[in-house]
Structures are given as structure tokens and as C-alpha cells.
Amino acid sequence: MPNDSDPFAEFVRPPLNETSSERAARKIRESEERRVSDAIDEQIRQERQLLQKQKDLTKILLLGQSESGKSTTLKNFRLAYAREEWEAEKVSWRAVIQLNLIRSILSILETVRAEIDGEPLLELDDTKSADIPLDGNDLDPSIQTQLSSDELQRLQTLRLRLSPLRRVEIDLKLKLGAGTEEVTSMDQFPDSWQPDPERVQITQKSRPKRIQGDEMVVRGLRWREFLSHGRTTSFIGRTRASIDVQDSVDRTAAEILAGCRDDMKMLWMNPAVQTILRKRRIEMENSAGFFLNDIDRIASISYLPSDDDVVRSRLRTVGVQEYHIFVPPENSRTSLKEWALYDVGGSRTMRRAWIPFFEGKLPLQRLTFGLILACLQISLLSYFVSNIAIVIERRLLNGFPGSPFAIVAPVSCFDEALLEDSSVNRLSDSIGLWKAIVSSKLLQNTTLICFLNKCDILKRKLKNGVQFHHSVREYGSKPNDLTSVIKFLKESMKNIVHKYTVNQKRMTYIYTTSVTDTKATATTLGSVRDSIIRANLASAHLVV
Ligand SMILES: Nc1nc2c(ncn2[C@@H]2O[C@H](COP(=O)(O)OP(=O)(O)OP(=O)(O)O)[C@@H](O)[C@H]2O)c(=O)[nH]1
Numbered sequence: 094m095p096n097d098s099d100p101f102a103e104f105v106r107p108p109l110n111e112t113s114s115e116r117a118a119r120k121i122r123e124s125e126e127r128r129v130s131d132a133i134d135e136q137i138r139q140e141r142q143l144l145q146k147q148k149d150l151t152k153i154l155l156l157g158q159s160e161s162g163k164s165t166t167l168k169n170f171r172l173a174y175a176r177e178e179w180e181a182e183k184v185s186w187r188a189v190i191q192l193n194l195i196r197s198i199l200s201i202l203e204t205v206r207a208e209i210d211g212e213p214l215l216e217l218d219d220t221k222s223a224d225i226p227l228d229g230n231d232l233d234p235s236i237q238t239q240l241s242s243d244e245l246q247r248l249q250t251l252r253l254r255l256s257p258l259r260r261v262e263i264d265l266k267l268k269l270g271a272g273t274e275e276v277t278s279m280d281q282f283p284d285s286w287q288p289d290p291e292r293v294q295i296t297q298k299s300r301p302k303r304i305q306g307d308e309m310v311v312r313g314l315r316w317r318e319f320l321s322h323g324r325t326t327s328f329i330g331r332t333r334a335s336i337d338v339q340d341s342v343d344r345t346a347a348e349i350l351a352g353c354r355d356d357m358k359m360l361w362m363n364p365a366v367q368t369i370l371r372k373r374r375i376e377m378e379n380s381a382g383f384f385l386n387d388i389d390r391i392a393s394i395s396y397l398p399s400d401d402d403v404v405r406s407r408l409r410t411v412g413v414q415e416y417h418i419f420v421p422p423e424n425s426r427t428s429l430k431e432w433a434l435y436d437v438g439g440s441r442t443m444r445r446a447w448i449p450f451f452e453g454k455l456p457l458q459r460l461t462f463g464l465i466l467a468c469l470q471i472s473l474l475s476y477f478v479s480n481i482a483i484v485i486e487r488r489l490l491n492g493f494p495g496s497p498f499a500i501v502a503p504v505s506c507f508d509e510a511l512l513e514d515s516s517v518n519r520l521s522d523s524i525g526l527w528k529a530i531v532s533s534k535l536l537q538n539t540t541l542i543c544f545l546n547k548c549d550i551l552k553r554k555l556k557n558g559v560q561f562h563h564s565v566r567e568y569g570s571k572p573n574d575l576t577s578v579i580k581f582l583k584e585s586m587k588n589i590v591h592k593y594t595v596n597q598k599r600m601t602y603i604y605t606t607s608v609t610d611t612k613a614t615a616t617t618l619g620s621v622r623d624s625i626i627r628a629n630l631a632s633a634h635l636v637v
Pocket residue numbers: 157158159160161162163164165166380381382383404405406407408409410411437438439440465546547548549550606607608609
């Protein structure tokens with residue numbers, strides 16, 4: 094009898110007069126259909142799960158030029174929210190810190206040699222020499238420092254005794270890869286960069302000596318593997334023999350450093366050396382990877398890095414590196430939030446490595462941007478930001494509007510010029526970039542978080558008597574102290590937001606940071622975390 098109440102019953106009912114073989118065939122067919130249907134259901138379930146995970150994932154991209162403090166900011170995040178991984182990796186930073194110390198010593202030796210040889214002062218190297226004011230007590234740079242024959246002899250002896258450090262430097266550089274090379278001059282890089290692999294290839298071939306794109310990426314990955322060595326005793330790509338070689342490099346480096354400990358201290362504390370450094374306007378304390386006040390600890394056979402050592406160490410980022418952290422929620426009823434942090438190399442050569450990566454692999458629906466406007470070498474930033482802005486715009490156009498967007502900006506570069514254009518002040522360049530981001534229509538719904546970084550260096554500069562108003566005329570006759578300068582900078586940043594933002598309701602947070610100060614930064618990160626969580630909730634329309 095047909096079932097009038099179910100119109101589909103007719104289609105699913107077995108045929109009348111079905112033979113037993115037809116019935117068996119039908120059963121097999123139905124079971125196969127069920128299997129396919131279940132597989133599709135499972136696939137849909139997994140895709141939903143993945144989508145949900147993607148939706149719940151907050152992505153933070155740290156942007157900025159080389160030496161701006163991106164990796165240092167990232168280290169602070171990891172120190173706070175990925176403690177286990179941090180602890181496991183800590184020992185692996187020993188080689189980086191040893192190399193940082195050796196580099197400082199070799200750079201002092203080089204400066205002393207230049208002075209003894211009567212070499213003229215070089216143009217200011219902005220990675221080392223902030224504008225240390227030449228007050229009444231300063232030395233005339235044109236006069237060669239007069240060293241007594243005893244002093245000269247002492248320095249020559251120290252130079253000789255410290256020469257084994259050069260071998261260790263080479264070994265450590267080989268071990269750690271291309272990140273150990275600093276980008277020193279803009280003229281090494283083409284002005285206009287396009288992510289064209291063929292062009293990149295040609296450029297690389299034509300530059301035999303420079304650090305090269307692909308190599309850096311490969312080495313960058315190797316560096317991450319190297320870090321994981323702290324956790325596991327073997328990893329892909331490392332043979333037993335290579336581990337033995339590395340272990341012997343570690344041992345030799347530690348032994349040679351320990352053997353040079355007293356001489357390194359003597360060099361650093363030598364009054365004649367200090368005079369030469371001052372005369373040549375080299376302020377070691379402001380340079381990346383400064384460990385000269387920790388020689389006793391670091392140049393010891395049993396040296397193990399402290400948290401602070403790791404945070405202060407310098408290794409240039411190569412390519413794009415991704416880290417995941419789990420951030421506790423504001424209230425205990427919700428579960429941990431997963432954040433993906435992307436740290437990119439800020440130098441120009443690095444950009445060709447990270448832009449295709451972001452274009453191809455990173456759906457930016459929940460993206461928080463951390464943009465570090467470096468206090469040193471702001472020059473790179475405009476290129477950097479304009480490239481990233483293009484990527485963001487494409488993504489946003491692809492249907493991801495409203496992502497939270499955090500900007501991290503540095504401040505101590507107010508008296509420095511762009512490396513590639515000495516007529517452009519770095520701070521104004523940085524403010525120009527802030528303006529560009531703020532006024533972008535496509536980013537109008539993003540939450541902006543701005544970090545004004547390297548405030549400790551700013552403070553030192555101001556204390557040394559460098560006048561802020563000499564570089565920033567609008568500052569006028571306000572006091573030349575940190576509080577007043579920071580207040581002025583914050584207000585300037587806020588004014589730009591008010592003046593140029595399309596959406597006046599967007600949230601903007603501005604923080605002052607010295608990210609090498611982990612304690613103070615931990616407090617700031619707590620506020621940043623809350624801001625980002627709130628911004629995410631707002632963008633998910635959970636709160637208005
Ligand atoms: N004094 C001081 N030093 C800082 C601060 N932030 C970063 N540094 C130091 O500056 C150097 C460069 O910092 P990084 O975090 O490696 O810079 P980066 O932006 O990651 O540079 P790339 O990887 O080349 O793009 C490191 O030696 C840091 O210790 C700061 O606020 N104050």
C-alpha cells in the first residue's frame with residue numbers, strides 16, 4: 094500500500110517483486126551510498142572544526158625595519174605565554190649571546206686600531222653612534238688620541254691575546270647561519286623590490302658576497318631547528334656527525350671565551366679605550382646585543398643564559414617565523430586563546446621572503462598587526478609598510494574586513510636621518526607611516542595598537558643633552574625630558590588618528606615600551622592582551 098503521508102517513501106521503498114539477488118545488490122549499493130555519505134559528513138565536520146579553529150586563532154604580525162625590536166617584542170610574548178617552550182630553548186641562545194659579546198669586543202678592537210693608525214672618523218654609523226653631544230668636555234675628533242707608549246703596548250698586547258676570538262666568531266657564525274650578518278648599508282639593495290623569483294635569483298647571482306635571499310630563508314629555518322635542539326637531542330637534517338661538530342664548537346667557544354675573560358674585561362674597562370670610543374662617538378650601550386657589562390658571567394665554561402640575556406640578545410630574523418602561544422582569557426570561565434605570532438625579517442632582502450608567504454598561506458581574518466617603527470634605520474619602514482599594506486588590502490578585499498591592527502612604533506630616532514636619504518628625519522618618516530595606516534580606508538575598522546619602543550634609549554639621549562627641539566621644531570621650548578617628550582609624541586600620534594581616521598569610533602591604543610625590560614613589558618603585554626581580546630570580541634559582534 095502506498096504511504097500517502099510520506100511522498101519520499103515511494104522512492105526509497107524496495108521494488109515490488111524484488112528477487113533475492115536484486116535485493117543483495119541493492120543492499121550493497123545502499124551500504125556504499127551510506128559509506129560515501131558518512132565520509133562527506135565527516136569531511137564537512139572536519140572542515141567546520143578547522144574553520145572554527147581558524148576563526149578562534151588571533152594572528153599577530155610583527156612588522157618593522159631591522160633592529161626595531163620585533164623579535165624582542167615576540168620574545169616577551171613567549172616569555173609570558175609560552176613558558177615551557179621558552180625554557181626548553183633557552184640554552185640554545187648561549188651561542189648567540191657569546192657571539193654578541195665577541196662582536197662587541199672585536200668592534201672595540203677595530204675602533205682602537207683605527208685610532209692608533211690615525212684613520213679619520215667615519216661618517217656616523219647609525220647602528221652604533223647615537224648623536225652623543227659634544228659638550229665642553231668632549232674631545233676634538235680631529236686630534237689623534239695621545240697614548241703613552243705603555244698604553245700603546247698594553248693595547249697591542251690585548252689585541253694579540255684576544256685574536257682567538259676571531260676564530261670563534263667564524264665558527265659561531267657558521268653554526269647560527271645568515272641571521273648573524275647585519276645589514277649595514279642600503280646601497281646593497283635595489284630601491285624597488287618586486288617579489289619576482291627570477292629577478293631575485295639574478296640579483297643573488299650578481300651579488301656573490303652579500304647575504305642572499307634563499308640562503309637566508311634556508312638558514313632561517315635551520316636556526317629554528319637549531320633552537321629545537323634545546324628540546325630534543327636530534328632533529329631532521331642533523332646527522333650524528335654534525336651534532337658532534339656543533340658540540341665541539343660549543344665547547345671550544347666556551348673555553349676560548351673563558352680564557353679571554355680577563356683580557357676582555359681589561360679592554361672594556363681601559364680608560365684609554367673609553368676615551369677612544371667616546372671620541373669616535375661609539376656608544377656600545379646602545380648597540381644591539383650589548384653584553385660587555387656581563388663578561389664575568391658569559392665568559393664562563395658553565396654559562397647558562399638567563400631570561401634577560403635571551404631577551405637582550407641579537408640575532409637578525411631570517412624569513413618569516415611563526416610561533417604559537419596560548420593566552421589566558423580575561424575571565425576564568427573561557428578557555429585559553431591561541432595566538433599565532435609572525436616575526437619577519439625587517440631588512441629589505443627579507444621582504445621578498447615574507448610577502449609571498451603571507452599572500453599564499455595566511456588567511457588574515459583575525460589579524461592583529463604589530464608594526465615596529467624602529468628607532469634606528471626607520472628608512473626601511475616606509476617600503477616595508479607599503480608592501481604589507483598592499484597585502485592587507487588584497488586580503489581585506491577578499492572578505493576579511495575589521496581585523497584588529499596593532500602598530501608598534503619607536504621613538505629614540507628623532508635626531509637621525511634616513512640611511513638612504515639623509516634629508517629625511519626618521520621620526521617624521523615614522524609619523525608619516527602612522528598617518529598612512531591610520532588614514533587607510535580599507536583599514537578603517539581595524540583596532541590600532543601602537544608601541545612607542547626603545548624609550549630607554551630615548552631617555553638616555555635626552556639625559557645626555559641631545560635637544561629634542563633641534564630635530565622636532567614643533568616641540569618648541571617644552572622641557573627636554575622623557576615625560577614631556579613622550580607626552581608630546583603620544584599627543585601627536587593621537588592627533589593624527591583624530592585628523593585622519595575615517596572611522597572615529599575605532600579603538601586606538603598607544604603604549605610606550607622598552608621591550609628589553611621584561612618586567613615592565615609584561616605589564617604592558619597584559620593590557621595589550623586585553624585590548625586584542627576585546628577587539629576580537631567586538632569584531633565578532635559579541636560586544637559593541
Ligand atoms: N635598549 C633597547 N634595546 C632594544 C629595545 N628593543 C630592542 N632592542 C635591542 O635591539 C636589537 C634589535 O632588536 P630585534 O628585536 O632583534 O630587532 P628586529 O626588529 O627583530 O630586527 P630584524 O630581525 O633584523 O628585523 C636587539 O639587540 C634588542 O635587544 C628597547 O626597547 N631598548
